[in-house]
Amino acid sequence: MKLLDVAFKDMTRSFRSAFALAFMFGVPIITAFIFFLAFGNVGSGEITLARTKVQLVNLDSPSVAFNPATVEMPEGFEGADTAAGVESMGELIANVLRSEGLAEIIEITETGDAVQARASVDGQEAGVAVIIPAGFTDAVLSSQTSAEIEFYQDPTLTIGPSIVKSVVGQLVDGFTGAKISIAVALEQLEAAGVQITPEQMQTVVTHYVQWSTEQSQRGTGLEVRAPQVPDAEGEAPDWVAAMIGTVLVGMMVFYAFYTGTTSAQTIITEDENGTLPRLFTTPTPVAAILGGKYLASGLTIVVQLVVLVIAGQLIFGIVWGNWLLVVVSTLLTAAAAATFGIFVMSFMEDARQAGFIYGGVVVVTGMLGMVSVFTAGMPNPPTGINTAALFVPQGWAVRSWTLAMNGGTVSEGLLTVGVLLAWSALFFLVGRARFNKRFA
Amino acid sequence: MRILDLALKDLYQIIRDWKGAIFLLAMPIAFTLLLGFVFAGVDEGGDARLPIAVLDADGSPLSQELIALFDASSVIAPGWVAETSAADLTELERQVVDGNVVAAVVIPAGYSDALRGESNAPLQLIADTASGTGSVVESEIQRLQTRLRSAVAAARLSVEALVAADPATYGSETAQTAVFDESLAAALVAWDTPSITLAETGTGQEQEAQEEESSGFSHTSAGIMVQFAIAGLIGATEVIVVERKSRTLQRMLTTTLSKAGIIAGHYLAMFVMVFAQLFVLILFGQLALKVPYFREPVATLIMVIALSLFTASLGLLISAISKTEEHTIIWSMVLMMVLSGMGGAWMPLETTSETFQTLGHFLPTAWAVDGMKNITVRMLGVNSVLMPAGILLGFAVACLVAGVVLFRTE
Numbered sequence: 086m087k088l089l090d091v092a093f094k095d096m097t098r099s100f101r102s103a104f105a106l107a108f109m110f111g112v113p114i115i116t117a118f119i120f121f122l123a124f125g126n127v128g129s130g131e132i133t134l135a136r137t138k139v140q141l142v143n144l145d146s147p148s149v150a151f152n153p154a155t156v157e158m159p160e161g162f163e164g165a166d167t168a169a170g171v172e173s174m175g176e177l178i179a180n181v182l183r184s185e186g187l188a189e190i191i192e193i194t195e196t197g198d199a200v201q202a203r204a205s206v207d208g209q210e211a212g213v214a215v216i217i218p219a220g221f222t223d224a225v226l227s228s229q230t231s232a233e234i235e236f237y238q239d240p241t242l243t244i245g246p247s248i249v250k251s252v253v254g255q256l257v258d259g260f261t262g263a264k265i266s267i268a269v270a271l272e273q274l275e276a277a278g279v280q281i282t283p284e285q286m287q288t289v290v291t292h293y294v295q296w297s298t299e300q301s302q303r304g305t306g307l308e309v310r311a312p313q314v315p316d317a318e319g320e321a322p323d324w325v326a327a328m329i330g331t332v333l334v335g336m337m338v339f340y341a342f343y344t345g346t347t348s349a350q351t352i353i354t355e356d357e358n359g360t361l362p363r364l365f366t367t368p369t370p371v372a373a374i375l376g377g378k379y380l381a382s383g384l385t386i387v388v389q390l391v392v393l394v395i396a397g398q399l400i401f402g403i404v405w406g407n408w409l410l411v412v413v414s415t416l417l418t419a420a421a422a423a424t425f426g427i428f429v430m431s432f433m434e435d436a437r438q439a440g441f442i443y444g445g446v447v448v449v450t451g452m453l454g455m456v457s458v459f460t461a462g463m464p465n466p467p468t469g470i471n472t473a474a475l476f477v478p479q480g481w482a483v484r485s486w487t488l489a490m491n492g493g494t495v496s497e498g499l500l501t502v503g504v505l506l507a508w509s510a511l512f513f514l515v516g517r518a519r520f521n522k523r524f525a
Numbered sequence: 526m527r528i529l530d531l532a533l534k535d536l537y538q539i540i541r542d543w544k545g546a547i548f549l550l551a552m553p554i555a556f557t558l559l560l561g562f563v564f565a566g567v568d569e570g571g572d573a574r575l576p577i578a579v580l581d582a583d584g585s586p587l588s589q590e591l592i593a594l595f596d597a598s599s600v601i602a603p604g605w606v607a608e609t610s611a612a613d614l615t616e617l618e619r620q621v622v623d624g625n626v627v628a629a630v631v632i633p634a635g636y637s638d639a640l641r642g643e644s645n646a647p648l649q650l651i652a653d654t655a656s657g658t659g660s661v662v663e664s665e666i667q668r669l670q671t672r673l674r675s676a677v678a679a680a681r682l683s684v685e686a687l688v689a690a691d692p693a694t695y696g697s698e699t700a701q702t703a704v705f706d707e708s709l710a711a712a713l714v715a716w717d718t719p720s721i722t723l724a725e726t727g728t729g730q731e732q733e734a735q736e737e738e739s740s741g742f743s744h745t746s747a748g749i750m751v752q753f754a755i756a757g758l759i760g761a762t763e764v765i766v767v768e769r770k771s772r773t774l775q776r777m778l779t780t781t782l783s784k785a786g787i788i789a790g791h792y793l794a795m796f797v798m799v800f801a802q803l804f805v806l807i808l809f810g811q812l813a814l815k816v817p818y819f820r821e822p823v824a825t826l827i828m829v830i831a832l833s834l835f836t837a838s839l840g841l842l843i844s845a846i847s848k849t850e851e852h853t854i855i856w857s858m859v860l861m862m863v864l865s866g867m868g869g870a871w872m873p874l875e876t877t878s879e880t881f882q883t884l885g886h887f888l889p890t891a892w893a894v895d896g897m898k899n900i901t902v903r904m905l906g907v908n909s910v911l912m913p914a915g916i917l918l919g920f921a922v923a924c925l926v927a928g929v930v931l932f933r934t935e
Contacts, residue, residue, distance in 0.1 A: 104855050112859060119866045122884070123877035135879035207728045207905065209895075212875075224721070231720035238727045241744075241902045242875045244660075251664030254723050258668055261719040262675025269712045270682035273704060279690040289686055296678050306639065306647040306674065307667055309654055312621040312629075436850070448756075449552060456559065473559075491623075 087369045091377025092384065095351060099344075099385050109344055109389040113336035114396055120332045121401060136192045137245025140202035140214040141182060143195070145175025147222035174225055175217040178234075178256050182215070182249070190248055203237050213238045213246045215253055225260045228268055266293050327490075330403035334486040335458035337393050338479050339451040341386045341418050345426030346447050348382035352427075352520065354436050361524075371524055375517070383423040390415045403490075410489035410498055417505040418482040424509045425478055427516030431523070454479020457487065478508040527782050531790025532797065539760050539798055548760070549802050553753035554809055560749065561742040561814065574602035575658055578620045578629040580613050583646075585637035590713075591648075591673050595630075600665040603630075621651055628652030628662040640677045676712035683708035729904025742814040747897035748870035750806045751890050754799050754832060755861040758840040761795045762853040765844035774934040788841065788932055792925075795837035803829045821900050824907045828896045831914035835889050835921040841928030864890040889920040 099105050171177045183193050194211065196202050202214035216235035224232030234257060238246040270289045274281050352375070355361040364374055394411065397403040405411050429446050456474045474480030485501045495502070579595065581588050595603045604626065617629040631649035639646040650666055652659040684704050687695040695701060768774045777787055807825060810816035818825045839860065847853040865871055867881070868890025874882045885891040896913030899905045 104851065107859070108855065112862065116862060116866060119863070122867075123872070123881040135875070135877070135882050203728075207903070231722070233722050233724040236723050236725045238725070239903065240727045240729065241873065241898050243873075244876060247661055247664070250723065250725070251660070251667075254664070255667060255671065257721050257723050258671045258675075258719075261716070261721045262671060262678070264720065265712050265715045266675050266679035266682055269679035269708050269715065270686050272711065273683035273708055274686050274690060277687055277691065277694075279687070285686065285690065288689070289682055292682055292685055293678060296681065306670060307650055307663075308647045309650045309652065309663060311653055312618045312651050449555070452556065453559070 088373040088377040088380065091369075091374055092381040095348065095378055095381030096385055096388075098351075099348065099381070100388075105344075105347065108340060108347070109385075110392055110396070113333065113340050113393055114400070116336045117329055117333040117397070117401060121329055135245070136190055137213060137242070137249060138192045138194065138211040139182065139249055140205050140211045141179055141193050141195045142197065142199045142202045142214065142216040143173075143175040143179050144197070144199070144219040145173045145217045145221040146219060147173045147226075148220075173222040174256075174260060175221050178215070178217060178253060181252060181256060187252065190245070199235070206237055206239050209239060211239075212242045213249050215249065225264060228264070228271075263293060326402045326404065329401045330397065330405075330490055331458055331487070333393065333397045333401065333403060334483060334490065335455040337390055338418060338422075338482045338486065339455060341390060341422040341482070342425055342451055342479055343447055344386050344389055345382055345422035345424070346429060347426070348385055348423065349378070349426030349430035349516075350433075350436070352378055353430055353433055356524075357436055365524065371521070375520055375524070379423060379427060379513075379517075382426055383419050386419040386422050387415060390418060406490040406492045407488075407494060410485070410493060410495055413495060413498070413502060414482070414485040414489050417485060417502060417509070420509040421478045421482055421505050421512070424512035424516060427520070428512035431516040431519035450477040451479050453477050454481075454483055456480070457483055475504075478505065478512075481505050481508065527780075528786050528790040528793060531777075531782070531787065532793040535761065535764050535791060535794030536797060538764055539794070549753070549757045549798070550805055552756075553749050553802075553806055556753075557742060557746050557749045557806075557810070557814070561745040574598065574600060575627045575662055576604045576625070577601050577662060578617050578626045579603045580617050580629065580631045582634045583632045583636040587637040587640055587673070587677065588632045590709075591632060591636075591669065594669040594673060594713075595666075598665060598669060601627075601662055618651060621653075627658045628666075630666060640674055641681065672713070672716045676709050676716065679712035680705045680708035729902070742810065743816050743898060743901040744873055744894075746806070746810040746814060746816045747894050747901070748865070750803060750810075750897070751832065751868070751870045751893045752861055752865040753806075754803060754836045755839065755864060756857060757799060757802055758795070758836065758843060759854050759857045761791075761798055762840050762844040762847060762857065763850045764794075765791050766847050766850055766853050769934065770849070772935065778934060784932070784934060787934070788929055791844070792837055792841055795840040796833050799836045799840075800829060800833040803833060816901050817904075818897075818901060820904070821906050824900050824905075824910045825897075827907065827914045828893070828900070828910050828917075831896075831917040831921070832893050835893075835917045835924065838921040838924035838928060842924045842931070845928045845931035845933070864888055867891075869894050889917050892916045 099109075171180060179195070181187070182191060194205075196205075199214070199216045202211070202216060205211040206214050214235070214237040216237065218232060218234070221232050221234070224230040234253060236246075236250055236253065238250075267289055270293075271281060271286065274285065274289075279285070352361065355364075361374070365371060394405060394415070398405060454474050454477045457471050457480070474483065481501055481504045485498055485505065488498045488501065577595070579592060581592065592603060595601055614631070617631070620626045621629050629651040631651070633646045633649065635646035636648065648666070648670060650663060652662055654660050654663050684695070684701050687704055688701065695704060765774075768777075774787060778784065782790075807818045807829065811818045843853055843856045843860070847856055867885050868888040869877075869885050870890055874885050874891060877885070892913040896910045896917070899909035899913070903909065
């Protein structure tokens, strides 16, 4: 009974502290909210990116007639509007970049000065400059000359420029394809000893144009769709909610261990303030006092995790997956975090060392344990980086929650459960032994 | 002189504990390495290409040619090539959902005929193209398919031209197949050295070629440095709060030291601490990680001074509003997380939404990271850091004024 009284007193104190509440609930939700703000609108399930500012310099002015039908257009630009009436390949590229389909991701500014365009990128006023050289069309139409479109980008940017590069690159490939196709056909005729007449050359070009037109009418021959392995409710997964869920799991585990440490710190501060020695003079057994503190720590973390799970579902639409495993993960994370706090605080000589404990031990082990959260979006993370997380209990806790979110079963998580229990037992035994020795 | 004595006393108090040094230096170094390996993909032993899965339902020489193009790509790596079955398709999707591969490509039956213009059987790409890696894979698949399609077009044109020119020799299917294969091979070879190209260049590339290369750690180094400069305030601000609680500040006022002198002494200690911390981290970044901070030493010095002044001012403000040691820890950590997270210290702001980028640039940390990257990634000079440093100084003045106004000795 005394044990419960001590636990209740400690919990009441924790939940009355605005700062404790801020760390238990405020910071994890704020951090998840930062990622929510950063990557878009969870409600729509889409990730939104900022528009890339592009400086376009078209110096192309052909001396020969250009037939836009010889070019295979990129996906979404196969219609006649983009190519209608254009007199050069430079103009065709400009039309594609200016088109409505790209307006949401590209903001075009046209200028006639390549130096100024590069300066805009250097000054971070634009992310990319696309510079189409003079005589570009002539070079494409000639079998002897080559041409280069300059793609000048801010090296700190990757996504926006890669989109622009992809569009321009597809057009360039279309030009190159035409040039290579016609050149190979003419080489074959030449190798076969056929005297190439202007009529034969015209026939080859005409056939290529016909083929290219047919291909354009069919589309680019690539159908793209998102993976459709259904979730528990048979619906396609919400990618942004899943990403926020991963971040929130990391934050939940990180701050659960933080709470475990702050709760255990009350043993040190109460000892310094004299409250604990006075308690020891009462008939209450030392085991009941310390046990009450341990229990308060564990229960506080359980409450913290339950609130964050509910908040995650209500605010961010996170699907937690297997609820049985969620319950198991809650209890095991609470056990590991509470005993971790007892363990590290048992090594602390006074409250002044708290900064090192929080900043050093809790942050280092917490961030190492969260490494799988950082690598979640990476298709091929460096070898062993996720294994490193398993050297700390936080890594196993994150693993347990991730398994639950992915719809795993308790039997699949037996190893994780076993390791978390082992960590908890080890922390508790060492921490309790040290505190018992200290207060003997 | 007394101000200096006070600053030296604070510094001694902060660094006499070896654990403090670990927190100030070892942790940011450890995290720069850890996150650098995670984000920069610094894994020299492995295949850095994006893994994809392929299901070849066509099983034709042309589909094999496409897989060979995938294999030779510097962007994608077909690590899992399946046979045709419904179970394979389900497994393919599972591989994408589980994140084992970035995308899956299904080469449908009849793909070869479609390439020859005899049917319509488009390639299927299963990927989250809203993600950066998904869109990169999409454009690479598109590029390689365009290459194959144009090679097939070249082969068809050759066959048609030769049949038209010499039907007696090239009328048979065997002769046409030989011409087709030869032309296809010639076209694919021609694609290796195309005459129309996209020349990629960028800010600072000339300097990069002449001097030092940008390092994969450049973003992480700058971001972690900014983050841990703020985190390092925990110990420094604690010193002031303890002095206030123990009434040491009030006792100091009984000496010839004024309130302004006390503030200046503590401020100087925090400035020197952060400056020294940043200096060591920059030295480590330059020497161990090859982040080219020293290519523009004056620009780097300007940024370090500006960041140190801002961080010291923030420290003064935190110590002014904190009543207990616990409060200093909480304020330092909350500000560290919000300023680092939203200022682009964790992830480059370009990967975030437009609103977030705008919000981020209302924070000093975004300008600190920008200024450092102007030197180490954009390879720019002193002029490029004047604005970021100026904005940091503006924030420093604002925090300093607020800190001085709110500073209490009891």
